[in-house]
Amino acid sequence: MSERNNAPPEQLDLYCIRHTAAHILAQAVTELYPEAKLAIGPPIENGFYYDFDLGVDAAGNRRAFKPDDLPQLEKRVRQIIAGNHALVYRELSVAEAQHLFQNQPYKLELIAELAQAGEVISTYRQDSFEDLCRGPHAAHTGQIAPDAVRLMSIAGAYWRGDKSQPMLQRIYGTAWHNKQELRQHLQLLEEARQRDHRKLGRDLEIFIIDEEIGPGLPLWLPNGHILREELEKLAREMEDAAGYARVSTPHIAKEALYRRSGHLPYYEDEMYAPMNREGATYYLRPMNCPFHHKIFASKPRSYRDLPLRLSEYGTVYRYEQSGSLFGLLRVRGQTQNDAHIYCAESQLASEFIAVMDLYRRYFDLFGIKKYVMRLSKHSRAGLGKKYVDDEPMWLKMEALIRQVMLSEHIPFVEAADEAAFYGPKIDVQVWSAIGREFSLATNQVDFVQPPRFDLTFTNQHGNPETPLCIHRAPLGSHERFIGFLIEHYAGHFPVWLAPEQVRVIPITDAHQAYAAQLAAHLRQAGIRAQAMMSSERMSAKVRQAQHMKVPYMVIVGDQEMAEETISVRERHDRQQSGVSLAAFIEHVRQVIDGREPEL
Ligand SMILES: [Zn+2]
Ligand SMILES: [Zn+2]
Numbered sequence: 001m002s003e004r005n006n007a008p009p010e011q012l013d014l015y016c017i018r019h020t021a022a023h024i025l026a027q028a029v030t031e032l033y034p035e036a037k038l039a040i041g042p043p044i045e046n047g048f049y050y051d052f053d054l055g056v057d058a059a060g061n062r063r064a065f066k067p068d069d070l071p072q073l074e075k076r077v078r079q080i081i082a083g084n085h086a087l088v089y090r091e092l093s094v095a096e097a098q099h100l101f102q103n104q105p106y107k108l109e110l111i112a113e114l115a116q117a118g119e120v121i122s123t124y125r126q127d128s129f130e131d132l133c134r135g136p137h138a139a140h141t142g143q144i145a146p147d148a149v150r151l152m153s154i155a156g157a158y159w160r161g162d163k164s165q166p167m168l169q170r171i172y173g174t175a176w177h178n179k180q181e182l183r184q185h186l187q188l189l190e191e192a193r194q195r196d197h198r199k200l201g202r203d204l205e206i207f208i209i210d211e212e213i214g215p216g217l218p219l220w221l222p223n224g225h226i227l228r229e230e231l232e233k234l235a236r237e238m239e240d241a242a243g244y245a246r247v248s249t250p251h252i253a254k255e256a257l258y259r260r261s262g263h264l265p266y267y268e269d270e271m272y273a274p275m276n277r278e279g280a281t282y283y284l285r286p287m288n289c290p291f292h293h294k295i296f297a298s299k300p301r302s303y304r305d306l307p308l309r310l311s312e313y314g315t316v317y318r319y320e321q322s323g324s325l326f327g328l329l330r331v332r333g334q335t336q337n338d339a340h341i342y343c344a345e346s347q348l349a350s351e352f353i354a355v356m357d358l359y360r361r362y363f364d365l366f367g368i369k370k371y372v373m374r375l376s377k378h379s380r381a382g383l384g385k386k387y388v389d390d391e392p393m394w395l396k397m398e399a400l401i402r403q404v405m406l407s408e409h410i411p412f413v414e415a416a417d418e419a420a421f422y423g424p425k426i427d428v429q430v431w432s433a434i435g436r437e438f439s440l441a442t443n444q445v446d447f448v449q450p451p452r453f454d455l456t457f458t459n460q461h462g463n464p465e466t467p468l469c470i471h472r473a474p475l476g477s478h479e480r481f482i483g484f485l486i487e488h489y490a491g492h493f494p495v496w497l498a499p500e501q502v503r504v505i506p507i508t509d510a511h512q513a514y515a516a517q518l519a520a521h522l523r524q525a526g527i528r529a530q531a532m533m534s535s536e537r538m539s540a541k542v543r544q545a546q547h548m549k550v551p552y553m554v555i556v557g558d559q560e561m562a563e564e565t566i567s568v569r570e571r572h573d574r575q576q577s578g579v580s581l582a583a584f585i586e587h588v589r590q591v592i593d594g595r596e597p598e599l
Contacts (some may be wrong), residue, residue: 009210015043015136016138019048020087020138020144022050022172022245023041023124024040024081026038026041026072026131027080027129031076031532032069032073037103038053038283039052039053039168039413044173047152047175049171050422051157051170052168052170053169065171070154073171074149076599080553081142082142082146082291083127083141083142085141086143087125087141088125089123089124090125091120091121094111094115097132098199101132107583125279127141137250146177147178147179147182149174149181149182150176151172155172156168156170157170164480174242176390191434194305195432195486195487197483197484197486198327201328204499204549206220207219215322216320216330217331218479223499227485227499228335231337231497233476234595235474237571238361244311245308249291249295249312250284250291251282253290255280259285260290262448262452263290263332266423267320269319271283283502286318288451289446289471293340293450296308296342296467300458301458303458303459303465306343309340313335314335314521315324315335316334316335316336327483328479328480328482334474334478334480340469341469342455342457343467343470344467344468345468349404353408355402355472358430366485371440373410374427375413375424376418376427378391378419398443399447401425401445405426420446421448422447423444423447423448425444425471427439428442433488434487436487442472443472443473450467492551494595494597494598495551495591495592496595498550502527503525503545503550503554504518504519504529505541505545506531506532513554515533515554522554522587522588527588551570551599553568553570554569565578565579571599572599
């Protein structure tokens with residue numbers, strides 16, 4: 001036992017505190033549920049969990065914890081802590097361990113594995129409870145502050161994450177050095193809950209998911225649609241300036257197309273089941289690429305046409321497993337900021353760099369400072385299964401991307417077995433303000449699909465040559481990017497994105513006509529504005545506008561009407577009265593047109 005483990009809670013490792021708390025929870029559960037079978041209970045980030053098998057009831061249903069059970073268990077956990085029991089370590093032979101845990105099938109499975117690996121089998125005991133464990137732990141339970149431990153929630157979990165195994169009951173807890181740290185943690189959780197895009201998406205009327213339409217298929221409400229349109233307008237401007245041509249293509253196509261592209265069979269698991277009509281088989285598209293390849297192939301191309309950059313905000317459908325669906329983050333239908341760049345091999349590096357530059361311009365605009373770029377590579381084991389079987393080409397393209405990233409001084413990490421089936425890529429991961437990870441953007445090199453589609457261009461020497469293709473989506477999909485932005489801004493969108501930019505609030509009913517007239521002027525100036533015509537008290541109207549996080553409130557009463565001015569109240573409470581409407585419009589237009597991050 002290390003010296004540190006005799007320390008008071010302030011100096012004790014959180015790992016030891018949480019690990020010990022997990023054992024104490026297991027003791028509490030075995031006392032209250034003597035039939036419980038114990039699985040595992042590790043410390044995790046911010047806390048710990050323990051998995052239990054509570055068996056089946058008389059009717060044959062699996063027993064589960066109820067939320068009401070947590071307070072009782074938590075009370076017992078505190079009592080055990082207060083008992084100030086030592087944690088006693090011992091090592092056992094395989095036979096001793098098997099005897100000790102004879103009624104614990106999950107522990108027996110672990111013991112068999114430890115024995116096979118030739119590892120030491122050890123336990124820790126506190127009070128009357130002994131658990132299979134290699135430590136480390138606190139020296140005694142009294143080293144944990146009883147008011148810094150909280151049981152948080154119950155979830156189902158499979159033994160070893162294996163769906164063929166019975167569903168276990170997992171109890172999550174959190175444990176800290178002291179009560180203050182626990183309180184801070186709970187505050188952060190509450191803030192995260194307030195920023196969660198699923199909650200804000202509903203509160204701000206951005207999107208809903210209707211079970212009758214289907215899980216993972218969001219409905220965009222008028223406010224959400226504005227966000228989509230503003231992002232699409234931004235992308236269109238950036239892509240126009242960068243020499244892209246926009247196209248539109250259908251959401252379904254015949255099977256033969258996907259056989260040729262390789263989506264069948266390489267991507268089949270993620271695709272919706274086929275539809276049969278008049279002897280032909282159709283699929284919803286999981287990607288836009290094959291459609292753009294057909295446009296490339298629609299006429300003879302020469303080197304003078306290259307690079308050819310075809311872009312589309314294209315809608316695709318992917319069958320995500322029910323368990324992995326999550327708000328806007330994992331959906332079954334999404335609209336991607338997609339483009340395919342066809343170029344000669346000699347142009348690949350400069351085109352790739354231009355795409356990375358575009359990424360960085362977007363990230364600056366949205367104030368995304370923390371991101372990681374990952375070079376996602378093939379794996380040798382996956383060749384012929386997940387990845388097209390041409391290792392020399394994989395290595396060549398991976399080396400090329402690595403070289404581009406190094407020459408541009410762009411920091412990146414590398415990961416094997418994360419590529420697309422047709423080539424390596426750069427994936428960009430970002431974190432929203434509440435620490436949620438989003439895989440946002442992607443920049444991919446494809447050496448597989450162009451030859452499969454017989455794409456060629458006539459080179460300078462008059463000979464046919466196969467182009468390479470870059471697949472890129474800097475803003476990912478609308479779904480994921482807007483989900484990210486909601487959390488990133490906590491719903492306080494910059495003015496250019498805000499679904500409602502100005503709300504005009506009449507102080508009393510007598511000022512309604514003037515308010516309506518002002519809102520009409522604002523709308524004519526291209527500003528999204530509405531007047532609030534309810535006869536509620538003004539403070540209630542202000543609260544509602546604040547709840548919807550409208551950037552500007554324009555308040556009008558007798559004085560404003562007499563002077564033909566307005567009073568402006570900004571989202572963060574800065575106020576100004578006696579403002580002329582013309583001056584206000586000019587200011588707001590500047591903020592919008594400049595896509596200013598702040599008001
Ligand atoms: Zn342990
Ligand atoms: Zn593509």
